[in-house]
Amino acid sequence: MDANDGFRELDRPECLRLLATVPVGRIVYTRHALPAVLPVNFCLDHDGAVLVRTSASSELVAAVDGALVAFEADEVDAATHSGWSVVVMGSAAVVTEPAEHTRMLRTGPRSWAPAPQEVFLRIAPELLTGRELVGGRSLYGVSLP
Amino acid sequence: MDANDGFRELDRPECLRLLATVPVGRIVYTRHALPAVLPVNFCLDHDGAVLVRTSASSELVAAVDGALVAFEADEVDAATHSGWSVVVMGSAAVVTEPAEHTRMLRTGPRSWAPAPQEVFLRIAPELLTGRELVGGRSLYGVSLP
Numbered sequence: 001m002d003a004n005d006g007f008r009e010l011d012r013p014e015c016l017r018l019l020a021t022v023p024v025g026r027i028v029y030t031r032h033a034l035p036a037v038l039p040v041n042f043c044l045d046h047d048g049a050v051l052v053r054t055s056a057s058s059e060l061v062a063a064v065d066g067a068l069v070a071f072e073a074d075e076v077d078a079a080t081h082s083g084w085s086v087v088v089m090g091s092a093a094v095v096t097e098p099a100e101h102t103r104m105l106r107t108g109p110r111s112w113a114p115a116p117q118e119v120f121l122r123i124a125p126e127l128l129t130g131r132e133l134v135g136g137r138s139l140y141g142v143s144l145p
Numbered sequence: 146m147d148a149n150d151g152f153r154e155l156d157r158p159e160c161l162r163l164l165a166t167v168p169v170g171r172i173v174y175t176r177h178a179l180p181a182v183l184p185v186n187f188c189l190d191h192d193g194a195v196l197v198r199t200s201a202s203s204e205l206v207a208a209v210d211g212a213l214v215a216f217e218a219d220e221v222d223a224a225t226h227s228g229w230s231v232v233v234m235g236s237a238a239v240v241t242e243p244a245e246h247t248r249m250l251r252t253g254p255r256s257w258a259p260a261p262q263e264v265f266l267r268i269a270p271e272l273l274t275g276r277e278l279v280g281g282r283s284l285y286g287v288s289l290p
Binding site for chain 1: 168169171173179180181182183184186215217219221223226228230232234257258272276278279
């Protein structure tokens with residue numbers, strides 16, 4: 001078996017640097033016992049945590065508050081078979097500390113669909129994995145046209 | 146709780162129609178007991194199954210052959226807070242029938258990184274769910290500027 005299927009693995013700083021370049025990622029969680037994937041706009045907090053802003057009464061909050069989730073972002077060029085993908089794994093939690101909430105109102109992400117009562121979901125950057133997706137190369141290291 | 150968080154749910158034909166418009170999606174599976182997400186280029190087969198071409202010895206094949214996976218694709222415009230997301234859930238299996246493999250060589254997806262021995266992974270379209278992601282609208286139906 002090919003480790004990582006030939007893709008170069010990214011270290012934590014690279015993962016964070018790339019994550020900071022895109023405005024949208026996907027939360028991967030469990031909904032009705034099945035995998036659910038929801039694209040969301042997000043920000044990275046100063047400590048690398050993923051911040052998402054959403055309605056307090058959203059199904060998303062109900063499903064992920066206090067749960068381990070994955071958050072994925074990528075940039076892929078199908079024509080050149082190139083790009084990258086980063087996955088953040090960690091506990092998700094609604095930010096309840098008032099000072100933190102206020103701070104995030106100023107510096108955090110905007111919500112997709114503004115709602116009367118909004119909260120910030122914070123995904124702790126417990127485990128970051130990333131891959132550089134590079135195609136057009138044989139597994140023996142010879143570049144193919 | 147807001148059903149679907151206010152997003153319009155897409156029916157099966159809409160899901161398939163949208164899936165057919167993008168070249169890249171993401172396989173969501175389990176790797177080392179944790180959620181893994183891998184962007185891949187894909188095609189839809191005539192029956193709506195998702196086809197991915199990959200190295201026979203890939204970690205992906207080892208992880209998903211015979212397993213239930215999710216496959217997600219989306220198109221999101223962060224500036225206008227609009228887009229869609231579709232998730233296909235179904236069993237993944239390597240295509241072993243020679244005539245099918247030959248057919249897919251002609252009409253199926255190209256692989257990301259060509260390998261000496263390639264196979265097609267087929268994700269059965271058992272359950273399709275989709276959401277239209279529309280922002281800028283309050284939950285009470287009033288359009289916000």
